[in-house]
Amino acid sequence: MQSSTLRYSPQGGLADVESCQSLNMFNRVVEPEYREFRRNVLAQISAGRLTENSELSRVLDSLELVEMTMEVEESGVIPAIDIKTVRDFLWLCKSMDFHRQRQSDQAPD
Numbered sequence: 001m002q003s004s005t006l007r008y009s010p011q012g013g014l015a016d017v018e019s020c021q022s023l024n025m026f027n028r029v030v031e032p033e034y035r036e037f038r039r040n041v042l043a044q045i046s047a048g049r050l051t052e053n054s055e056l057s058r059v060l061d062s063l064e065l066v067e068m069t070m071e072v073e074e075s076g077v078i079p080a081i082d083i084k085t086v087r088d089f090l091w092l093c094k095s096m097d098f099h100r101q102r103q104s105d106q107a108p109d
Contacts, residue, residue, distance in 0.1 A: 032075075032100075033067055038093045041086055052087035059086060075099055 041059055044050040050059060060068065072079065072092065077099050083092050 032071060032096070034071055034093055034096060037064060037068060038090065041089065045086070050086055052085065052090065054086045056084060056086060056089050059089070072096065 037060060041050065044059065045052070056065070075096050077092070077096050079088075079092055079095070081088060081091075083089055
């Protein structure tokens with residue numbers, strides 16, 4: 001008997017993870033995780049809970065930091081500085097956006 005991992009779907013019910021993953025491979029555009037992290041950081045800055053000088057570890061937990069590191073490595077962006085503060089993180093996000101834009105501009109039609 002094959003075990004299946006269940007999670008809550010956006011519609012409020014349980015969904016089979018394998019089924020969701022197979023559906024995701026047909027999506028044409030998948031938003032990078034760092035963009036969601038950035039939205040959360042900017043919302044916290046707007047709410048006054050963070051500043052650009054805040055330590056990044058106050059914002060992202062260890063799993064999110066690992067996900068971010070993997071996404072950076074996969075993107076091919078090489079940070080010129082250590083990413084320690086929220087300001088550094090926002091700079092990295094802009095750099096990744098620029099890199100993605102250049103790649104899509106150079107993609108063959």
